[in-house]
Amino acid sequence: xxxxxxxxxxxxxxxxxxxxxxxxxxxxxxxxxxxxxxxxxxxxxxxxxxxxxxxxxxxxxxxxxxxxxxxxxxxxxxxxxxxxxxxxxxxxxxxxxxxxxxxxxxxxxxxxxxxxxxxxxxxxxxxxxxxxxxxxxxxxxxxxxxxxxxxxxxxxxxxxxxxxxxxxxxxxxxxxxxxxxxxxxxxxxxxxxxxxxxxxxxxxxxxxxxxxxxxxxxxxxxxxxxxxxxxxxxxxxxxxxxxxxxxxxxxxxxxxxxxxxxxxxxxxxxxxxxxxxxxxxxxxxxxxxxxxxxxxxxxxxxxxxxxxxxxxxxxxxxxxxxxxxxxxxxxxxxxxxxxxxxxxxxxxxxxxxxxxxxxxxxxxxxxxxxxxxxxxxxxxxxxxxxxxxxxxxx
Numbered sequence: 001x002x003x004x005x006x007x008x009x010x011x012x013x014x015x016x017x018x019x020x021x022x023x024x025x026x027x028x029x030x031x032x033x034x035x036x037x038x039x040x041x042x043x044x045x046x047x048x049x050x051x052x053x054x055x056x057x058x059x060x061x062x063x064x065x066x067x068x069x070x071x072x073x074x075x076x077x078x079x080x081x082x083x084x085x086x087x088x089x090x091x092x093x094x095x096x097x098x099x100x101x102x103x104x105x106x107x108x109x110x111x112x113x114x115x116x117x118x119x120x121x122x123x124x125x126x127x128x129x130x131x132x133x134x135x136x137x138x139x140x141x142x143x144x145x146x147x148x149x150x151x152x153x154x155x156x157x158x159x160x161x162x163x164x165x166x167x168x169x170x171x172x173x174x175x176x177x178x179x180x181x182x183x184x185x186x187x188x189x190x191x192x193x194x195x196x197x198x199x200x201x202x203x204x205x206x207x208x209x210x211x212x213x214x215x216x217x218x219x220x221x222x223x224x225x226x227x228x229x230x231x232x233x234x235x236x237x238x239x240x241x242x243x244x245x246x247x248x249x250x251x252x253x254x255x256x257x258x259x260x261x262x263x264x265x266x267x268x269x270x271x272x273x274x275x276x277x278x279x280x281x282x283x284x285x286x287x288x289x290x291x292x293x294x295x296x297x298x299x300x301x302x303x304x305x306x307x308x309x310x311x312x313x314x315x316x317x318x319x320x321x322x323x324x325x326x327x328x329x330x331x332x333x334x335x336x337x338x339x340x341x342x343x344x345x346x347x348x349x350x351x352x353x354x355x356x357x358x359x360x361x362x363x364x365x366x367x368x369x370x371x372x373x374x375x376x377x378x379x380x381x382x383x384x385x386x387x388x389x390x391x392x393x394x
Contacts, residue, residue, distance in 0.1 A: 015060050022093050023056030029089025042084035051080040055093035062100050070113045073097040074120070081124045091117075091138075095145040102149025103156070110149060114142040190299070190360045199235030201309040202270060203228050231270065260294035261286075261321065264301065268319065271305045277316045278305070284323030293388050296364040297321070297330050300372065303357050304332035304384045315381070327370070327390055333383040361386070 030052060034044050042048075055076035062069045073093040080090040094117055101110035121138055210224035259267075264280065272278040289297070301319055308317050315336025322329035358374050361384065365372040370388035377383050 011063070015063060018062075018096070019057050019060040022059050022096050023053050026052040026056055026089045026092045029092070030085065030087040033087030033089065037086050042086070044085055047083070048080060048085040051076045051083075051085075052090060052093075055080075055090065059093060059096055059100070062097065063104075066097075066101050066104060066106055067109055070094075070097040070101055070109065074113060074117050077117070078120045078124055081121065088137075091141065095141055098142065098145040099149040099152075102146050103152040105153050107150070110146055114146055118142055186363070190364060199231050201306050202231045203235070205309055206231065234270070258291060258295045259298045260289070260291075261297055263298065264319070264321070267298070267302055267305070271309060276309065278319060279317070280319045280321075282321045282323075283329075286323060289328065290368075290391060292368045293328060293370075293390070296368050296370070296388060297328060297386070299364055300330050300361045300384065300386050301332055303361050307357050307382075307384075308332075308334050308336065328388045330386040330388065331383065332385075333377065333381060335379075335381040358384075 027049060030044055030048070055073045058069045058072040058076075073096075077090045077094045094113075098110050098114055098117075101113060118138060122135065206224040206227040210221040210228065213221040213224065268278045268280055305317065305319075308315065315334045317332065317334045320329070320331040320333075322331075358372075361374070362372045365386045365388060368388055369391075370386055372384065372386040374384045375382070
């Protein structure tokens, strides 16, 4: 069954039950009062029961017609009293109608209904010599119905606000989870790009050397194939380490430490071969760097060397690491040029080969609060320069 229809049916059942309870309370109470009253003004007859039943049954449609229900309850109650029927239980439908109106946030309707009831009851009670106690009793019950209805309204509003806050908190948690997942995907994508691009470029170059020298200089061709084997082995190892992050089921740090500048010389040794000469200079006193900054610096050098291997051979590359007072300077410059195709070099003003290398390096630098510039040098060649803070996000 459709949930909405089930809720509507349950609501109608509750409304009918409330109306029947009101009818029963008004009738039973009035009969009891009649029996203990020595000389009632008028004995309870079919007309009296009809007024009690009409006023109570009107509550069955209180959600759709609250004003009409309140008017019907007041009219039947006042008529009951004016006709001189016994007891005060005819006010049960009136009090319930006032309560439900106040609870439904119909405050002006509820207050005006209470005032109207009190005034009409005073007028009707003149003939019955209503005393001060009766007036206080009436005012007290009317006020109690309004207060209870207002309390129910406030309670419902509080629960609705609490539910909204819980939903908002859940949405915030979901958005935060999506944001973190997106950042993690970007991080993994950058790592995969850095690892695979560097190693595959190295393998491609050395494989080309081996093919070129296999007949003329088989010894050097064999050396190139050894480099290809080592590079492919290292690529598989680094790929497994990167993909291992995807299999972690908790927020624990990866078991394999992330690479940093302490592995710079290994990186340069893997890259330098044949017609590519790489010089490394470290300026200042090396010191411990935050993990994020250390990794960003390493990946920037790695991606820059990869770009040189792919687009600028043969050339000379200078890697400069400067430990400054307020940060770390990473600079990779070459004096080569990308291969010329149709009179246009393979480099562009913002990177090499139209890939995502420069963009990825900028993202890494920005992620730790630094900046990265890349472009052609006036005298020829290309330079990547990044300034990274000593504290991530500083």
